[in-house]
Every structure is written in C-alpha cells, then in structure tokens.
Amino acid sequence: MMENAGYIIGSYVITLSVIAAFAARVLVKARQLADQVDDDAKYWT
Amino acid sequence: MSSLRIVGLIARKDLAIERRSKVAMHQVVPFAAITMVLFAFALDSSGGDSGSVIETVAVTDPPRVIRATDVLELVAPGLIWLAVLFSLLILVQRSFAVENDDGALDALRVAGVDPAAIFWGKAIALGLQLLALEIVLLAIALVLYRADLPPSGLGMLAITLITATGGLAFVGTLYGGLTAGFSGRESLLPLLVLPVVAPVLIGATRAVESAFGTDGVALSEGWPWIGLLTVFAVAFAVGGALAFGPLIDEST
Amino acid sequence: MTSTNTLPETTHATLKRAGTGTRATRILGIATIVMMVWLIAFGLGFSPADRDQEEAVRIMYVHVPTVWLAYLAFVVTAVCSALYFFTKKHSLGFDRVAGASSEIGVTFMALTLVSGMLWGRITWGVFWQWDARLTTTALLFVSYIGYLSVRRLGGSHHQRAKRSAIIGMLAVIEIPLVHWSVKLWRGLHQEATMASTDLDPKIDGLMLFSLFVGIIAFTLLYVWLLLHRTRSMALEDLLDDQGLDRALDARREEAATSGVPS
Numbered sequence: 293m294m295e296n297a298g299y300i301i302g303s304y305v306i307t308l309s310v311i312a313a314f315a316a317r318v319l320v321k322a323r324q325l326a327d328q329v330d331d332d333a334k335y336w337t
Numbered sequence: 338m339s340s341l342r343i344v345g346l347i348a349r350k351d352l353a354i355e356r357r358s359k360v361a362m363h364q365v366v367p368f369a370a371i372t373m374v375l376f377a378f379a380l381d382s383s384g385g386d387s388g389s390v391i392e393t394v395a396v397t398d399p400p401r402v403i404r405a406t407d408v409l410e411l412v413a414p415g416l417i418w419l420a421v422l423f424s425l426l427i428l429v430q431r432s433f434a435v436e437n438d439d440g441a442l443d444a445l446r447v448a449g450v451d452p453a454a455i456f457w458g459k460a461i462a463l464g465l466q467l468l469a470l471e472i473v474l475l476a477i478a479l480v481l482y483r484a485d486l487p488p489s490g491l492g493m494l495a496i497t498l499i500t501a502t503g504g505l506a507f508v509g510t511l512y513g514g515l516t517a518g519f520s521g522r523e524s525l526l527p528l529l530v531l532p533v534v535a536p537v538l539i540g541a542t543r544a545v546e547s548a549f550g551t552d553g554v555a556l557s558e559g560w561p562w563i564g565l566l567t568v569f570a571v572a573f574a575v576g577g578a579l580a581f582g583p584l585i586d587e588s589t
Numbered sequence: 590m591t592s593t594n595t596l597p598e599t600t601h602a603t604l605k606r607a608g609t610g611t612r613a614t615r616i617l618g619i620a621t622i623v624m625m626v627w628l629i630a631f632g633l634g635f636s637p638a639d640r641d642q643e644e645a646v647r648i649m650y651v652h653v654p655t656v657w658l659a660y661l662a663f664v665v666t667a668v669c670s671a672l673y674f675f676t677k678k679h680s681l682g683f684d685r686v687a688g689a690s691s692e693i694g695v696t697f698m699a700l701t702l703v704s705g706m707l708w709g710r711i712t713w714g715v716f717w718q719w720d721a722r723l724t725t726t727a728l729l730f731v732s733y734i735g736y737l738s739v740r741r742l743g744g745s746h747h748q749r750a751k752r753s754a755i756i757g758m759l760a761v762i763e764i765p766l767v768h769w770s771v772k773l774w775r776g777l778h779q780e781a782t783m784a785s786t787d788l789d790p791k792i793d794g795l796m797l798f799s800l801f802v803g804i805i806a807f808t809l810l811y812v813w814l815l816l817h818r819t820r821s822m823a824l825e826d827l828l829d830d831q832g833l834d835r836a837l838d839a840r841r842e843e844a845a846t847s848g849v850p851s
Contacts, residue, residue, distance in 0.1 A: 326608045333827060
C-alpha cells in the first residue's frame with residue numbers, strides 16, 4: 293500500500309506544479325508583451 | 338484542358354524527371370536496401386542457423402520456441418513497411434525540391450491549374466515510385482529474411498500494396514506541399530507525416546503478415562486491415578485534394 | 590527592446606500599463622485556485638479508497654480532468670480552425686484562440702501521459718500498455734507538437750492562420766483513423782491482462798463529487814489560460830506589425846535623407 297503513495301502523491305505534485313509553471317509562464321510573457329503596447333490597442337481594456 | 342489530363346501530365350512530368358535523374362533508383366532504393374540489412378544486424382544477434390532461444394511462448398501447446406533466426410521472418414512485414422516509410426520521406430522531399438528549384442509550383446498555380454489536379458498528379462507519380470520500391474523491398478525480405486509468400490497470398494499482397502501506397506502517397510504529397518517552401522525546415526516533414534501514417538504502418542504490416550502467413554496468421558485476417566487501408570487512402574485522397582490548394586497558396 | 594526603456598525613469602513609474610488580465614480573469618483565477626484547493630482536499634483527503642483500486646483511485650481525480658481538458662482544448666482548436674477558414678471574414682481572432690488552445694492542449698496531453706503512466710504503474714504494474722487509448726493519445730500528442738511547429742513557420746499572420754487551420758482540421762480526420770487502427774491491432778492480438786480502469790457503475794457519491802470538482806477546476810483553469818494566452822498572442826501579432834511598420838519607416842527616412850544612393 294505505502295509503496296504506491298509515491299506514485300499517487302507524485303501524480304498530484306507533477307500535475308499541479310506543471311500547471312503552476314505553465315500559468316506563470318503565460319502570465320509573465322503576457323505582462324512583458326503588454327508593457328510594450330499602448331492600452332488603447334488592447335481590445336479587452 | 339480537363340483536370341484529368343492535367344493529372345496525367347503532372348504525373349508524367351514527375352516520372353520523366355525521375356527517369357532522367359534516376360535519384361530514386363540510384364539513391365533511395367540503395368538507402369532502403371541498406372536499411373533492411375541494418376534491421377537484420379539490429380534484430381538477429383546469432384548470425385547462424387542454430388540461433389539461441391530468445392523466448393518460449395508457453396500459451397501454445399506444445400510450447401513454441403522462438404529462436405533468434407526466426408525473429409527476422411516474424412517481423413519481416415513490419416520491417417518492409419518501416420523501410421518504405423523512411424524512403425517515403427526522402428521521396429516526398431525530392432518530389433517538391435524539383436518544384437521549388439525553379440518555382441514550378443508557383444508557375445502552375447499562377448497559370449490557374451486546379452490545385453487538386455496538381456495534388457493528384459504528384460501523388461500518383463509518388464505512388465508509382467513507392468510501388469516499385471516496395472516490390473524491391475519485398476524481394477529483399479523474401480531472400481534475406483527468409484519470409485515466404487504462398488501463391489494464395491499474392492492477391493492479398495497486391496491489394497495491400499495498392500491501398501497502403503495510396504494512403505502514403507496522398508499523405509506524403511499533402512504535407513510535402515506544406516513544408517516545400519521552407520528551406521531549413523526539413524525536419525518538420527517527418528514530424529507531421531509519421532504520426533499520421535501510423536495507421537498505414539499498422540494496417541499494412543498486419544495485412545502483409547496474413548498474406549505471408551507469418552506465424553500462422555490466417556489469410557482471412559487480412560481483410561479488416563485492407564478495409565482500414567482503403568478508408569485511410571480515400572479519406573486523404575479527398576481531404577488532400579481539398580486542402581492542397583489553400584495549403585500551397587501563399588498569396589494572403 | 591521595450592519602448593518604455595527609452596523613457597525617463599520618472600515617467601516610467603506613472604506609465605503603468607494594463608496586462609492581459611481583466612476583472613473577469615481575476616475572478617476566474619481566484620475561483621480556479623479555490624477549486625484546485627478543494628480538489629486536493631477531496632482527492633487526497635475526504636474521498637474514500639476504491640474497492641478494487643484502493644488508494645490508487647485518487648490519481649483519477651487529477652488524471653481524468655487532465656484528459657478532459659486536453660481533448661476539450663483540441664476540440665476548440667479544430668472548431669476555431671474551421672471558423673477561421675470557412676467564415677468570409679477570416680478573423681485572426683479565431684486563429685489565435687486555436688493557437689492558444691493547442692498550446693494548452695499539448696501541455697495537458699503531456700500531463701495526461703505522465704499521470705496515466707503513474708496510474709498504470711500501480712494498476713497494471715507497468716508504466717505503459719499498448720492499449721488503444723494510450724497509444725492514440727501519444728500519437729495525438731506528437732501530431733499537435735507538429736501543429737505548433739507549423740504555426741511557427743513564419744510568413745504573414747494570415748498565411749500562418751490558413752496553414753495551421755488546415756493542419757488543425759486534418760487532425761480531425763486523423764484521430765478516428767489512428768484510434769480505429771490501434772484498437773483493431775490490440776483486439777486481434779493479445780488481450781492485455783490489466784485491471785480494468787473503468788470504474789464501478791455504482792460509483793461512490795463522494796468519489797463522483799471529487800471527480801466533479803476536478804472537472805470544474807480544470808475547466809475554469811482552461812478558460813483562464815485561454816483568455817490570457819489569446820490576448821498575449823494578439824499582442825505578439827500587434828508588435829510584429831508595429832516592428833514591420835517601424836522598419837519600413839526607417840528605410841523610407843534613410844532613403845529621403847541620403848538622397849541618391851551611391
């Protein structure tokens with residue numbers, strides 16, 4: 293039983309940390325790009 | 338000029354280029370042949386007739402013993418198609434390199450030639466070259482891998498070759514047209530083509546296995562695979578003819 | 590590189606520019622985080638162990654939502670590809686949604702494969718089984734990596750959009766063919782000796798709830814990611830165009846000041 297705990301916890305850790313890293317990358321990149329563009333050119337503002 | 342005549346003209350043009358340059362014959366066939374030899378090095382470790390036992394299949398009665406020398410015969414159909422797939426990539430690149438060198442593809446398009454006709458013409462020329470290559474590879478497999486082909490399997494084999502080659506030629510031409518304009522991006526073609534043609538590799542391998550009677554596979558087991566190969570070829574013949582025009586059109 | 594770098598420090602501070610977030614995305618983001626915390630609490634804590642799968646069933650609460658998100662993303666890619674291609678306007682907005690969605694899809698397909706392998710290691714004893722679902726997913730993963738490469742081929746935005754729309758739609762022909770062939774392949778040969786991953790139809794209420802939490806959390810996450818990524822792609826395209834305009838202006842100025850080129 294306990295030998296499976298690594299795989300179970302591991303799947304949560306891998307999934308959630310990849311999601312966090314991906315979301316952070318998307319945000320950082322978006323931020324960098326947004327800083328170079330005037331606000332009136334952004335259709336969502 | 339009718340589209341059908343254009344298809345014939347383009348196919349003949351590509352074959353004429355091959356007849357004159359003999360790139361496929363002098364480079365691709367030897368490449369495929371050496372691949373077949375290398376497969377043997379990779380898989381058959383014994384090199385003799387009294388191969389060492391590598392696996393005992395206990396499910397059958399009496400338990401079947403697979404020797405290293407049998408392995409090549411068992412996997413011969415798959416190796417033929419793997420070699421065909423690798424050669425396909427080279428042939429496709431070649432097929433569009435001759436168009437790109439002098440902007441021939443652009444000229445055809447500007448002249449208002451139906452892109453579906455270009456697609457079909459090039460696919461037919463590519464298919465005929467592939468077919469010739471496959472026959473050579475089959476002969477190599479019969480000799481080097483000791484695969485045997487019972488006369489009853491000849492019909493199945495012929496249908497498999499035609500349907501599988503059709504699927505490969507259509508997919509190859511379609512994605513070849515996409516990657517043609519980009520020098521330095523040659524590695525994109527295998528990345529796009531190989532996952533798509535995976536069903537052809539699976540289907541054609543099983544169908545040839547049943548034609549060969551490899552490992553006691555019955556001839557009738559090949560028919561579902563022929564069905565798969567036919568659907569695949571038809572799907573990409575139609576889808577390719579529709580998609581090819583906008584795909585090679587860079588005007589926007 | 591950035592235009593703000595050329596401004597004096599004082600104006601830089603006052604020139605706070607909007608990011609890709611809006612009130613809607615911030616609410617979505619908070620909701621996503623809350624649901625993710627719930628998912629961990631229910632998935633790893635409150636939900637009971639399965640009768641057959643025992644504790645291993647807990648992987649399901651991240652694995653199934655990941656699969657769901659990956660396939661949802663690819664469906665959106667295909668639909669938006671078709672919308673770009675077949676509508677008269679050929680709106681680049683659809684192309685960007687398709688592109689953003691495929692990036693998310695590829696990431697989550699990779700996660701699907703990893704968490705699926707870990708689950709397989711427990712229930713089957715091996716990381717990989719050549720079964721139809723796994724193999725199709727793996728081939729699809731590679732196909733969409735190819736799609737992303739096609740998007741990066743260059744050319745004008747509309748060239749990119751048209752090329753990738755076609756590749757995105759061709760994948761729709763490819764998926765059933767791949768699945769059918771792999772299924773037929775496995776069916777004719779050995780029946781894989783594996784514990785069934787299909788769960789009891791009379792699934793425990795709390796387990797169903799945990800799964801539900803996971804699906805909701807991942808769907809919210811998808812919308813959040815999609816909004817941000819689509820907007821940042823719009824910015825990329827905009828900067829591309831601006832860069833082109835600037836280069837043209839510079840050329841024109843050069844030609845005007847230097848007079849007759851020597």
